[in-house]
Amino acid sequence: MEPLIVTENLKKVYRTGKVETPALRGVNLQVQQGEFVAIVGPSGCGKSTLLHLLGGLASPTSGKILVDGNDFSRMSDAERTRFRRHKIGFVFQRYNLLPTLTARQNIVLAQHIQGNGFNPHRFQMVAEMLRIADRLDFRPNALSGGEQQRVAIARAVICEPNILLADEPTGNLDTENSQTVLAMMRTLNRSLQQTLLMITHNLEAAAAADRIIRMRDGQIIED
Amino acid sequence: MIGRMIVANVLHRPVRTIVSVLAVAIEVGMVLLVVGMTTGMLTEAAKRVGGVGADIMVQPPGASFFLGVTAAPMPVKIADLIDGLPHVSQVAPVLLQFNTSGGLNLIYGIDMKSFNKVSGGFVYYAGGPVQHTWDILVDNWYARANNVKVGQTLNLLNHNFHVCGIVQHGKGARLFIRLSTAQEMTGALGRASIFFVKCTDPGYTDNVLAAIRKLLPRYQVLSVREYMSMMTSNNLPALTDFVTTMIAIAVGIGFLVIFLSMYTTITERTREIGILKSLGASKFYVIHAILEEAGLMAVVGIGVGCAGTFLLRTLIVTYFPTLTVQLTISWGLRAAGLALVGSLIGAFYPALRAASLDPVDALAYE
Incomplete structure (x- = not known):
């Protein structure tokens, strides 16, 4: 079977004035449909940059990214945005919920942006799976960190994306909430065949994945 | 859904919203009152000349x-x-x-x-x-x-x-x-x-x-009917210039306040814009959301401005009976149109800026 994600000699260099900072120095990676992959490494090793490139939030300096057969390195920003809308979900360390909206509205917003309309069956199923059904009418500031992260996961998966990219999803949570969130991600991966890429510092969190990739200095050093 | 998000944003920053609404209301009120008083006074003066009962006026x-x-x-x-x-x-x-x-x-x-x-x-x-x-x-x-x-x-x-x-x-x-x-x-x-x-x-x-x-x-010989039809600001160049200048100032106030309001909003909500982009929101979606927010404040401002103008007219006529303020639906619509268009233009650059934000930078914004 063709891998869902393929990167070839992927490089990303940040430029600040005349100073160039290489963040990725030739990353080669393949991820199969339905895999749960953890990417670990020290701060500044390029994990987040890799995630942003795989999610189409940024474009590479050189190299190739194929996601579900689409070459991100040749797509415009608008094309990547359209692809992300339908195929990719993000979960962030800081939850990134819109503070003025309730949990329900945060989740529905993703469906609205996707443009396929509200799917009550899917909504109910996701809310129950993530155990947030009774917290849907609260704003983020009335939710615990664990609840906010579960709402963020619900928002990320409500549109049934092929790929879920999680950037330190347990970074702001205590042990108990971390375990809960990881268990739910595991469930999503198993029951919905969701391809999951998670970056983390936490080796315990990484242990929840099927596969662990180690990065250092912008390169994969162990897979 | 976008409507709910906009209403939530507008309510989330009440002072900013009130200032923006007031600016638009002042814009609408200024346009209506300046035009209303100018045309009102001219019409009233013309009516008074008509009230003399003559058919012709002869002037040197x-x-x-x-x-x-x-x-x-x-x-x-x-x-x-x-x-x-x-x-x-x-x-x-x-x-x-x-x-x-x-x-x-x-x-x-x-x-x-x-x-x-x-x-x-x-x-x-x-x-x-x-x-x-x-x-x-x-x-x-x-x-x-x-x-x-x-x-x-x-x-x-x-x-x-x-x-x-x-x-x-x-x-x-x-x-x-x-x-x-x-x-x-x-x-x-x-x-x-x-x-x-x-x-x-x-x-x-x-x-x-x-x-x-x-x-x-x-000699200048005019029928009173002709004289009355000439008593409009269009036939008085200085007055037309004055009215145009006042309207431009009013529209400028509305434009600048909405521009500043939306500009600061964009800066304040940089992270939220990054979130929308991470969810796949297009540039058009972001621009649409911001323009709709500015439009909502403009519409509320137009309503407040119209209501305030009617109240002010009542007060003016009560306390200064010799003044006449003529409010017309035509100028009401024009003032509303100017306020709405001015607000949307004022919000357009901030909207464009928001739509062009780099999603990675926006998400990292503190």
């Missing part, structure tokens, strides 16, 4: 049709020449005076007999006609605005006048003195600024107009 060469002002009034004896023309029923000479102390007031120096014949006579609310040199008649609006009563002394043009009567408004000016008094005060003995001509039948107006123009070729 070079006189302004707007105020009938001229440095060289005409000899009153011209009235006899006009009176001798066919189909002329009556000619009333009037010498205009302007009082500038305590506001601008137009005073008609009138010959009571001829003016009454042209106008059909005054309706007296109190007192009676001018009889003595320093007698003055005031209309009921002026009396109410200045709390004037019969028997009171009014100091106008550096003279003390005795208020002999209060008459119904609508006959040319608000203040009336004897023609001879006005002539003596200005040293224009035997002269008048305007002749109000009444025809034996309004149907003869064009014939009489032609006859007067033949008789007095250099």
Whole structure:
């Protein structure tokens, strides 16, 4: 079977004035449909940059990214945005919920942006799976960190994306909430065949994945 | 959904919202009041001239049709020449005076007999006609605005006048003195600024107009109907410029406040814009959301502005009865359109900036 994600000699260099900072120095990676992959490494090793490139939030300096057969390195920003809308979900360390909206509205917003309309069956199923059904009418500031992260996961998966990219999803949570969130991600991966890429510092969190990739200095050093 | 997000954003920052709404309301109010007062005063002045009851006005060469002002009034004896023309029923000479102390007031120096014949006579609310040199008649609006009563002394043009009567408004000016008094005060003995001509039948107006123009070729001869149609700000270039300038200032205020409001909003919500982009929101979606937010504040501001203008008009008319504010649906729609378009243009650059934000930078924004 063709891998869902393929990167070839992927490089990303940040430029600040005349100073160039290489963040990725030739990353080669393949991820199969339905895999749960953890990417670990020290701060500044390029994990987040890799995630942003795989999610189409940024474009590479050189190299190739194929996601579900689409070459991100040749797509415009608008094309990547359209692809992300339908195929990719993000979960962030800081939850990134819109503070003025309730949990329900945060989740529905993703469906609205996707443009396929509200799917009550899917909504109910996701809310129950993530155990947030009774917290849907609260704003983020009335939710615990664990609840906010579960709402963020619900928002990320409500549109049934092929790929879920999680950037330190347990970074702001205590042990108990971390375990809960990881268990739910595991469930999503198993029951919905969701391809999951998670970056983390936490080796315990990484242990929840099927596969662990180690990065250092912008390169994969162990897979 | 986008509507809910916008309403939530607007409610989330009440002070910013109130300031933006007030700016738009002031913009709408300024446009409506400036135009309303300008057209109102002109229309009211024109109606008053119409209320004299004449069919034709004759003014000396070079006189302004707007105020009938001229440095060289005409000899009153011209009235006899006009009176001798066919189909002329009556000619009333009037010498205009302007009082500038305590506001601008137009005073008609009138010959009571001829003016009454042209106008059909005054309706007296109190007192009676001018009889003595320093007698003055005031209309009921002026009396109410200045709390004037019969028997009171009014100091106008550096003279003390005795208020002999209060008459119904609508006959040319608000203040009336004897023609001879006005002539003596200005040293224009035997002269008048305007002749109000009444025809034996309004149907003869064009014939009489032609006859007067033949008789007095250099003089300004206008039918009152024509004069009233000319009394619009469009025929007064300086006034049009003033109105245009005031509208531009009002629109500028609305534009700048909305621009600043949305610009600061974008900076404040950089992270939220990053979140929308991470969810796959297109540039169009982001621009649409921001313009809709600005549009919502503009619509509320237009409503507040219109309501506030009606309230202000009531207060103005109550406390300054001589002022007229003419509010029209046409200008209401124009003011609303200007406010809405100004707001959307003001929000467009911030919206464009938001749409162009790099999602990675936006998500990292603290």
